[in-house]
Amino acid sequence: MALWPFGVHDREHPSLGVVLVIDDEESIRKISRLTLTKAGYEVVEAENGEKAIEVLNTGENPLTVDVILCDIRMPKINGVEAIHYFQTQYPSVQIIVQTGFPDLNLATSLMKQGIVDYLVKPVEKEKLLAAVSRAVEQRTICNT
Amino acid sequence: MKPTVAEQSLIVVILGAGKGGSALIELLTRCAGIRILGVADSNPDAPGLQLARSHYIPTTSDAAWLVARDETNLIIDVTGDPAVPPLIARHKSPQAEVLGGTAARLIWSLIQAEHEMYERLAHAEKLSTLGIFTAGIAHEFNNPLHGIMGFAQHLQGETDPAIIDDYSHEIVALTRRLSEMTKGLNLYARTGQMPDVEDIQLPQVLDEAVKMAAFSTILDEVTVVRNYAPVPDMRANPSELHQVFVNLVINAVQAMNARGRLTLSTSVENGHLTVTVEDTGPGIAPQDLARVFAPFFTTKERSAGTGLGLYIVHTIISKYGGTIEPVSQPGSGTTFRIQFPLPRAA
Numbered sequence: 496m497a498l499w500p501f502g503v504h505d506r507e508h509p510s511l512g513v514v515l516v517i518d519d520e521e522s523i524r525k526i527s528r529l530t531l532t533k534a535g536y537e538v539v540e541a542e543n544g545e546k547a548i549e550v551l552n553t554g555e556n557p558l559t560v561d562v563i564l565c566d567i568r569m570p571k572i573n574g575v576e577a578i579h580y581f582q583t584q585y586p587s588v589q590i591i592v593q594t595g596f597p598d599l600n601l602a603t604s605l606m607k608q609g610i611v612d613y614l615v616k617p618v619e620k621e622k623l624l625a626a627v628s629r630a631v632e633q634r635t636i637c638n639t
Numbered sequence: 640m641k642p643t644v645a646e647q648s649l650i651v652v653i654l655g656a657g658k659g660g661s662a663l664i665e666l667l668t669r670c671a672g673i674r675i676l677g678v679a680d681s682n683p684d685a686p687g688l689q690l691a692r693s694h695y696i697p698t699t700s701d702a703a704w705l706v707a708r709d710e711t712n713l714i715i716d717v718t719g720d721p722a723v724p725p726l727i728a729r730h731k732s733p734q735a736e737v738l739g740g741t742a743a744r745l746i747w748s749l750i751q752a753e754h755e756m757y758e759r760l761a762h763a764e765k766l767s768t769l770g771i772f773t774a775g776i777a778h779e780f781n782n783p784l785h786g787i788m789g790f791a792q793h794l795q796g797e798t799d800p801a802i803i804d805d806y807s808h809e810i811v812a813l814t815r816r817l818s819e820m821t822k823g824l825n826l827y828a829r830t831g832q833m834p835d836v837e838d839i840q841l842p843q844v845l846d847e848a849v850k851m852a853a854f855s856t857i858l859d860e861v862t863v864v865r866n867y868a869p870v871p872d873m874r875a876n877p878s879e880l881h882q883v884f885v886n887l888v889i890n891a892v893q894a895m896n897a898r899g900r901l902t903l904s905t906s907v908e909n910g911h912l913t914v915t916v917e918d919t920g921p922g923i924a925p926q927d928l929a930r931v932f933a934p935f936f937t938t939k940e941r942s943a944g945t946g947l948g949l950y951i952v953h954t955i956i957s958k959y960g961g962t963i964e965p966v967s968q969p970g971s972g973t974t975f976r977i978q979f980p981l982p983r984a985a
Contacts (some may be wrong), residue, residue, distance in 0.1 A: 620792050
């Protein structure tokens with residue numbers, strides 16, 4: 496399994512990458528955090544789109560976030576709007592959608608907009624790790 | 640202007656408050672231009688008498704007294720009792736016509752057929768709602784499923800008892816949530832033909848409707864404001880009341896495109912159990928306001944609604960002697976105000 500994407504070694508921080516996990520459900524964020532930290536990623540959490548934008552904008556260096564793992568249905572700013580914002584403001588940050596909605600139209604339209612993957616819950620941890628690893632790889636390519 | 644014959648009320652008395660009489664009351668109270676002067680049955684516990692009282696229709700065990708009322712246009716005899724026709728003949732005023740015997744049986748069969756058709760329609764509307772909300776239902780189930788699978792995967796190979804305890808508690812809580820949802824869906828989907836009437840707390844039905852409405856939308860940006868003043872329980876079929884408020888709440892959420900404020904209230908006002916469902920959506924155009932309860936009237940896309948929701952809401956509310964009134968102005972949201980007669984003190 497490609498857990499160590501090419502090019503990551505010479506990053507400043509020792510982790511595999513930083514993932515911003517956005518989900519309004521605490522238990523879902525907890526699962527993602529467990530899966531990702533055990534695999535060697537750093538995790539930052541936000542409970543909705545508004546908080547996520549705050550995290551990105553108030554962090555010392557927003558570009559330390561490599562991947563955003565984003566739910567769609569959330570209070571305040573929903574996933575679709577949040578994704579649009581991330582892609583406009585932080586075009587090199589890679590986005591993975593992780594949602595309970597098996598909506599083919601939404602998936603197709605978001606994939607066309609350039610998200611890395613549209614994962615429908617329940618997502619097995621191997622599948623999440625594969626998607627995140629792919630995202631980090633693409634992020635690295637973007638930065639070189 | 641002098642009212643035409645069609646505009647004048649037809650004044651009817653009903654003899655017999657069993658199944659036939661009840662169905663007749665249910666149907667006639669929905670028809671404009673018909674006034675039921677009273678209902679008589681020698682059995683004080685006949686179901687139609689209770690239904691009549693909920694519509695503020697006078698009831699009596701004295702058929703002769705009711706028959707003798709001289710403003711009556713039509714006496715409908717659904718007692719099937721051979722002693723009743725001679726009693727009618729003795730006491731009725733000369734201009735009152737009588738519908739009885741085979742003609743009344745024919746009407747009873749027609750009403751029963753109409754009633755069955757309606758029951759099927761109401762059930763089909765519920766199932767169609769469930770069909771439209773498949774994606775929402777999948778979403779609501781997939782979240783806890785995701786949690787259960789995630790914690791179970793992390794339990795594999797875990798040896799720390801504190802962590803095992805924590806994750807297994809999470810799994811139990813998520814499983815309970817799933818089970819609550821299936822209960823809610825079952826309550827909604829079960830057939831209205833179940834005759835059971837229960838004492839129902841309206842705030843609880845409203846809260847269940849809000850949970851169901853979560854299935855109707857991909858977004859989750861509705862603030863729910865609850866202004867529940869204490870109200871007495873209402874005696875009704877829970878499945879029917881559930882259908883009324885699920886429809887109203889879903890309409891409100893859809894009207895707001897799932898973004899806005901939903902205000903629910905219960906109160907006792909002017910001797911009525913009053914419920915309001917208020918949204919901050921775009922409102923209903925004045926020309927549509929009068930048509931919202933008509934069958935198959937819809938402003939939604941074909942895939943989002945059957946146009947039967949509010950028709951069925953109106954029918955069920957009328958059945959319990961209630962009224963529903965939409966108050967709306969374009970640009971300032973819509974309030975549906977529902978009033979039921981206060982239950983009589985036991």
